[in-house]
Amino acid sequence: MRAIGIILAGGNSKRMRELSRKRAIAAMPMAGGYRSIDFALSNMTNSGIKTVAVLTQYNSRSLNRHLASSKWWDFGRKQGGLYVFNPTITAERSDWYRGTADALYQNLDFLKSSHEPYVVIASGDGIYKMDYNKVLEYHIEKKADITVVCTEFPEGDDPTRFGYVKANSEGRITDFEEKPVTTDKTTISCGIYVVRRRHLIEFLEKCGEEENYDFVQDVLVRYKNVKRIFAYRMEGYWRNIASVDSYFRANMDFLKYDVRKYFGDEPAIYTKVDDLPPAKYNTGCQVRNSLIADGCIVNGKVENSLLFKDVYVGNNCTIRNSIVLNNVYIGDNTVLENCIVESRDVIRTNSTYAGTPDDLKIVVVKNDIYAG
């Protein structure tokens, strides 16, 4: 593919509550075996993009560890590669990334030294499958300056956390509304853009000169009347997981056969391999309608839940309508309902944690594993 990829993975959101304390949203574990950024990365490698830069800033350690080797996504070739760009101090500046456009602007050298004519920009918090070639074809066919991938507002999500677009019959975007309090529009931007590299550099240099930092406000909204900005409507599953509720719901979607099959079929989603043994079910366990990852050992009852990698469920436990992240030990007789259990927790025996479907409990407990 004649494009390079950029994944914006630096952001934080208060909507993630305690879950963002130790990692960037892009590093959130997803659907048992993956992390959120795997979806954008796999889409890029499956689309034939060879060079990808991931821009990180907030709590990037967990993400960096995940990206320590690029071989899982088949990057790291002689032609191309996977780059992680943190903010860096240079002779000219010593700023954090002050916004999406600023993050791109601070890595202008990377854009300038590439030779592919196009750039695909994606975010690290989208759960979807996409062939970016299709977007690029559309982009070229429409003679667009920027193409914005759009979809329908996902039913049940929080409407105030999206950007809405309005396009004319030709597909050209005539109006943007970023995170409005109320709106009559139903088409939202997925935060995925295709743009000619040369144009992107121009836009960013302009932003840099004028000290503007936000890609949506300072490029898309600003240029919507003078540049040809088009909406590409994506079909198929798309969710943004940057709030606790949407994160929970997107994971629960994987209990549906259609969603599992959609993501399980080729082209595959790749992730860092952990070398865990298969899951083990002991006598007395009862598992219903749940997704269980490698390395789990289950003794108790698990219903309508997801157990991520390396979770131990003790005897006589009940886990209902919950998500248990990686590497958690759950002591005997524990009851969890409507919870998200943070990774590396150790939950003592006889504990009870319960939230409600509308107010999920985030369980963060650190105990000594042998304390009982």
Added chain:
Amino acid sequence: MHKKEMIAMLLAGGQGSRLGVLTEKVAKPAVAFGGKYRIIDFPLSNCINSGIDTVGVLTQYQPLRLNAHIGIGIPWDLDRNYGGVTVLPPHETIEGSDWYSGTANAICQNMEYMDEFDPEYVLILSGDHIYKMDYEVMLEYHKASNADFTIACMPVPMEEASRFGLAVTDGSGRITEFQEKPAEPKSNLASMGIYIFTYSELKKALMELKDQPGCDFGKHVIPYMKDSGKRIFAYEFNDYWKDVGTLSSYWQTNMELVDIVPNFNLYEEFWKIYTKNGRVEGQYLGENCEVSRSIIGAGCEIYGKVCGSVLSDSVTVEDGAEVIDSIVMSSVHIGRGARLYKCIISDNCQIGEGAVLGTGEYAESMYDKKVYCSDLVTIAENSVIPAGVTVGVNTAIIGVTTPEDYPDGRLPSGGFIVKEGGKS
């Protein structure tokens, strides 16, 4: 080039004919094990965990799957600039071309490979054992004993000793005598087929035995070393070690994994077993499923009952199906209401709706009495079992079978069906 202290040579060329239809299309080391692994993962992981980063894998019989599995050794961290894993098939030379005619002959044909690393010691391994072993400790023993040749041995119960090749030792561990499956055993130390040679001694022995047809470690090299008065020592190994060379030992060893705290624990952080990972997604257990005492691999979809079984990745068990005390390898589809008892189902098979496998009284095999002598149903890869048929115990099936292959809708115990080809 700097020299390597010890390199490993892994014998992976044998068919493993006693695994019957399981090794119809693949070499034994490439047979699936434990819901995720292949047998060769155990010696390969032991190598890297023991600090051995140069491994030659000798292949001959049906190597395709093995080659694909090993690749350049990434899963075991054996992709190295110098050393790493190298697949060594038989090759033509100026003197002619020969297949590997025996275990020692195979090593002899790869002298050049070994010479390249100028090793002090060579570790000889085979690809058909399930165990975790630190070869470095064995090497220390070899060095401390000032040995020319060390054989890893395992104490077995005295009453079973006559089934093994035994090493009789003096007080210091030096081997004074070998007994091959003796009626009256003098020792209970069974050879595990794991050897460390001081390389110069190995080279001498192999050059000496160069023209021996079918040159074999057990039959030729060990007697030669013994007769020429070399210092041969037994390294006693007292941990889990299983030979999975027969259908029943293969089945038994898999079944032991599902115990609450198995003798062979794959869940320890220390001494991980590595493998080429196919799938990573979670496994789904449906609304009405019933699962207990089982190990289940990634990407499985379970809607029926699974009990006392080991399932590899991407297996589907439909509604109402039952899988009891069975081993099911990758990508098998088990239709609605099918019932499986004590079955070994190879990769990519399809079991029709309502088929019942593994019922009835034991009967002697009509196919191969040596291989099929237990109450297991064994099904080769890519086979298809039609809906509604009944299959007895001690049976073997290869290929795409149709209802016409089952007179009265059943295959009696001890029977077999061999059809050409398989579903792709």
